Amino acid sequence: MDKIILSEMDANFKNEIAAQPGAEHIQRCFTCGTCTAACPVAEVNDDYDPRKIIRMCILGMKKEVLSSDILWMCSRCYTCYALCPQGVKFSDVLDVLRGMAIKEGYVPKEQYKDAKELDKFVQELRCEIINQKLHPEGDHEKKVKEMIEKELKVTWKK
Template sequence: MEKIILSEKDPNFKNEIASQPGAEAFMRCFTCGTCTASCPVAEVHEEYDPRKIIRMAMLGMREEVLSSDILWMCSRCYTCHALCPQNVKFTDVISVLRGMAIKEGHVPAERQEEAKELDKAVQEIRCLLIDNKLHPGKKKADKIRSRIEDALKDKW
């Protein structure tokens, strides 16, 4: 495991996050892990861990957090938001971190909007898959493939 040298990190990073609308309660996190345990993305992605993102931010790991692809894995489903005993509102914290990542040039400005479009496409594909399971048919399967092909073409 990589050693963290705190003197090389940014002690003000956590204050900057907490000063943004929606992330005011971010420092209340007491690492209970409810967010990670309830997160549908963490269930399928071994590196995705909302509690870890908060710890890294608290430790001032600005570059590591803001440049990470992991930041864009959250589907903004609000499950962690609803269950957090400290009312940290992680979904809003993610939005703040994404905004900072854009502002500091880690990703293009369009990324927020593109992420929303991708989440919409995922939900659409999910509904098509469920419908196909309930009422299978070649036309439906072709429609799913075509929707996935369209989503693959969307650039990031």
């Protein structure tokens, strides 16, 4: 992912991205790193770096970006969107990149649906865990266990 081969760069990649709704301001990025510093996924995964993904897009590393597993790691918290001083809207840019990866055959179509379902599951789980902490008298712990068991069955079945 780090190797840059000039002959494989696609100078139009950034324009293709910027032509999609939500990703218009990708070229405003001045690599301040605010998104990466605040991202909860980057905190636990050293390979995940929103600032670097934007740089790779601007450099034209189309194949490397669209074929990378890293596109699918975002937990959709929108912190990067809220904090970016340049209004880049990285979470929306990521959605555009996911769509391009599917359209151009880098990943199967179902991957987008799976990612959406996983995002929903993670947010529901988070709500239940917070509720458990705030209201330990409720049955949230039981619900959390049931949700995890169900998700494991679904994931393993695939």
